[in-house]
Amino acid sequence: MEKDAMGGHVMLPLESLSLDLPNGGIVLGHDKDVSTLQDEISGMRSRQGHLNRRRREALDKLIDLKGSIRVFCRVRPSISTSNLKTKSPVTIEQEKIAVRAVGGKKDFSVDRVFDQESTQDDVFHEVKPILRSALDGHNVCILAFGQTGTGKTYTMEGTNDNLGVVPRAIEELFSHASQDSSSTYSFSISMLEVYMGSLRDLLAPKQHLSRSTECHTMCNLSILATKSGAVEVEGLTDVAMPDIKKANQWYCRGRRSRSTSWTNVNNVSSRSHCLTRITIRRSGGVTEEVSKLWLVDLGGSERLLKTGASGLTMDEGKAINLSLSALGDVIAALRRKKSHVPYRNSKLTQILSDSLGDGSKVLMVVHISPSKDDVGETICSLGFAKRARLIESCREISEDLKMLKHKRLLELDKEICDAEQELQDLNKKIRSAEVSLEERKKVSPSICHALSDEKGSPRSTLVVGHIDAADSPQANEKAKSRVSHGSVPHFMSPTECSRQRHGIASHSVSRPRLTKSVNRYPAELSGSQSFSHSSCKNASKARSAVFSSGLSKLKYLSVKSDQINISSNSIDSTAASVPRRRESFVSRPVQRVPLHQHKRRMSCLT
Numbered sequence: 001m002e003k004d005a006m007g008g009h010v011m012l013p014l015e016s017l018s019l020d021l022p023n024g025g026i027v028l029g030h031d032k033d034v035s036t037l038q039d040e041i042s043g044m045r046s047r048q049g050h051l052n053r054r055r056r057e058a059l060d061k062l063i064d065l066k067g068s069i070r071v072f073c074r075v076r077p078s079i080s081t082s083n084l085k086t087k088s089p090v091t092i093e094q095e096k097i098a099v100r101a102v103g104g105k106k107d108f109s110v111d112r113v114f115d116q117e118s119t120q121d122d123v124f125h126e127v128k129p130i131l132r133s134a135l136d137g138h139n140v141c142i143l144a145f146g147q148t149g150t151g152k153t154y155t156m157e158g159t160n161d162n163l164g165v166v167p168r169a170i171e172e173l174f175s176h177a178s179q180d181s182s183s184t185y186s187f188s189i190s191m192l193e194v195y196m197g198s199l200r201d202l203l204a205p206k207q208h209l210s211r212s213t214e215c216h217t218m219c220n221l222s223i224l225a226t227k228s229g230a231v232e233v234e235g236l237t238d239v240a241m242p243d244i245k246k247a248n249q250w251y252c253r254g255r256r257s258r259s260t261s262w263t264n265v266n267n268v269s270s271r272s273h274c275l276t277r278i279t280i281r282r283s284g285g286v287t288e289e290v291s292k293l294w295l296v297d298l299g300g301s302e303r304l305l306k307t308g309a310s311g312l313t314m315d316e317g318k319a320i321n322l323s324l325s326a327l328g329d330v331i332a333a334l335r336r337k338k339s340h341v342p343y344r345n346s347k348l349t350q351i352l353s354d355s356l357g358d359g360s361k362v363l364m365v366v367h368i369s370p371s372k373d374d375v376g377e378t379i380c381s382l383g384f385a386k387r388a389r390l391i392e393s394c395r396e397i398s399e400d401l402k403m404l405k406h407k408r409l410l411e412l413d414k415e416i417c418d419a420e421q422e423l424q425d426l427n428k429k430i431r432s433a434e435v436s437l438e439e440r441k442k443v444s445p446s447i448c449h450a451l452s453d454e455k456g457s458p459r460s461t462l463v464v465g466h467i468d469a470a471d472s473p474q475a476n477e478k479a480k481s482r483v484s485h486g487s488v489p490h491f492m493s494p495t496e497c498s499r500q501r502h503g504i505a506s507h508s509v510s511r512p513r514l515t516k517s518v519n520r521y522p523a524e525l526s527g528s529q530s531f532s533h534s535s536c537k538n539a540s541k542a543r544s545a546v547f548s549s550g551l552s553k554l555k556y557l558s559v560k561s562d563q564i565n566i567s568s569n570s571i572d573s574t575a576a577s578v579p580r581r582r583e584s585f586v587s588r589p590v591q592r593v594p595l596h597q598h599k600r601r602m603s604c605l606t
């Protein structure tokens, strides 16, 4: 290697030029000129598209074969020390759960059982494939269902040491987006609470929550549906998640807003359903797909006779049970492929209606307690699960068919793994080739020309400005841009664990959850409104497109400065000009409660 007088350029004999790129893959050889590299990249891109299609088709088949509505059951570990001595009435065999009760043993089947020793990792491992479906453009709904205190919030939110499904899902989305060089993804988040039939925006800017008239509005958001079936909650805050850090900040903020409410209402349980919606926008070339990932922590409730609930507590219990019952009806109708699905019977099912039906993937995790004292509620919860998978459990398939199905599932699984492995390798090669190409383009054409004997003849020397591929601004830019973007139904009652918590809570002077809520809007969480609409190109994406246009009405916040700034000025005019045909659901909420009243009543209880 020698230095010449040409602006400090490094002269390299081309034969010896071989870059050991950190990503492996393409080696910059003397025979690879710009056009060769471009051809190679375009060849690899078309192979990438082919593999992506193959992987998506295999995943769709796999999920269809497993069932687009899947029901898992998770058994919470025994918490009470006295219970450790008594034998649990719940026994588990593979996909079956047996519960010993007074009337005899009852058996239930689910798609997968997580026993008391199961970890958050085990649960997330089973959730992962369905997230891939969301990234592929399907609407996905993951629901945590069960009796109060059985671990719904633990599964969905988790703890700092044991993250739950939602934070892991966020991480997975970003991780996938950074690896997939064939598409560009952008994510946004909304969080809302369904309380007594009213909707509450958990990410609404602070100033909105402090004024009673605004509060009233934020608690009575309307649900809009288009003729094509897309559903939107009008006025619901939708915040851009530019990176994983901001995503987690917004998610934590939503959680804190929720905790405050339900902690004030009741120290023991969440008295509402908490819905987190992640909107995924995926663009590859000229098309854009929009899909929704709903992560729902359903409310648990008490049984009146067991808890002596009255007044507001009883109303809340009724509201939760009624909406859970409506959800059960919807899932059962979908399982039976009925022509009429009763979405309109509750706000919860209205909101989720475009993510529970055709083309969507649903995963319900039913939570149960291992305690003997909760056996009645355990049977109720498993009865709900059974109803959800009614068709499957009624139609027992033969052993031969089971084996065939298992074999096919393994084949599809392998097909997906192979395609993913090849895609990963290909992504690395494409990145390396792109870096090489940029390096080539930087080389001054005149010097190159001077070094060439004549056009087309092999060159013996190449002038390279710098050869550190990892430092290439283009490479960095590319890497950055990849992630740019009557009576209470005896449904459930508190578990022994929650009753213990109640005992502790009622004797406790301090209220840690309430304290947590003070200053719950950190200054760095802020944004200005922005939204751009890209029309979808074909009929199969029409639903996504309508949903996308519906979003233009939303307060779509992006995190940019230290101020939350909402204005309607930046709403894309293209989106505004898209004709929107909407119809409002006419079903009545179980009971409408203005937020100011809701809050006052909550504070009365403190």
Ligand SMILES: Nc1ncnc2c1ncn2[C@@H]1O[C@H](COP(=O)(O)OP(=O)(O)OP(=O)(O)O)[C@@H](O)[C@H]1O
Pocket: 075, 076, 077, 146, 147, 148, 149, 150, 151, 152, 153, 154, 155, 268, 269, 270, 299, 300, 301, 367, 497, 498
């Ligand atoms: N699998 C588990 N492993 C360890 N601890 C768990 C598990 N499941 C639940 N717990 C613990 O049990 C307690 C109750 O769980 P959690 O609050 O998640 O119940 P829940 O069903 O969400 O209740 P609610 O309906 O009142 O919201 C918590 O202290 C939680 O940490």
